[in-house]
Amino acid sequence: MVTGAWHAEVDAVMASGTVPRLPLLFNRDWQSGMGSSVALGVSAMAESCSEILILLADQPLVTPEDCRQLLTADKLADICCAEYSGNWGVPALFRSATFASLMQLKGQQGLKIAQ
Numbered sequence: 001m002v003t004g005a006w007h008a009e010v011d012a013v014m015a016s017g018t019v020p021r022l023p024l025l026f027n028r029d030w031q032s033g034m035g036s037s038v039a040l041g042v043s044a045m046a047e048s049c050s051e052i053l054i055l056l057a058d059q060p061l062v063t064p065e066d067c068r069q070l071l072t073a074d075k076l077a078d079i080c081c082a083e084y085s086g087n088w089g090v091p092a093l094f095r096s097a098t099f100a101s102l103m104q105l106k107g108q109q110g111l112k113i114a115q
Contacts, residue, residue, distance in 0.1 A: 002041040004030025035105035042094075042102040052099070054111065055091045062091055 003010050007026045014021045025044055029036045038054065045052055053070060055062060066082065070093040073080035081092035092111060094102060102111075 001025065002027050002037045004037065032106070033108035033110075035107050035109035038111065039103050039105045042099055046096070046099045046103065050096050052094050052102075053091060054094065059090070067091060 001010070001022045002025045004027050007024065011024055013019055014024070025040055027037045027040050041054075042052060051071070053067060055067070062082075070080050070082070070091060073093065078095045078097045079092060081088045082090065090111065105111075
């Protein structure tokens with residue numbers, strides 16, 4: 001889990017046992033935008049994963065079933081993502097062929113460039 005402004009608070013809640021403890025990566029450059037957080041998270045996981053599922057904290061209505069659908073989607077596609085209101089977006093599954101591009105994201109550059 002990549003954190004930024006709320007890192008200390010997220011860490012405290014996890015330490016309290018209220019929610020399951022996950023590895024946290026603090027993005028020191030969080031103020032620059034989502035791109036730096038995605039690049040940090042992918043860089044940390046790329047060597048040990050063939051797929052990365054990216055979700056955002058401000059989407060509480062995303063269900064485990066939504067994630068399962070992405071994980072079982074088209075196995076030939078490098079990117080599988082949600083569609084809502086006529087737009088593609090997160091949650092999204094990225095396969096290893098996209099990792100190098102994702103690790104180059106910076107600042108406000110979001111995932112739309114990966115499409």
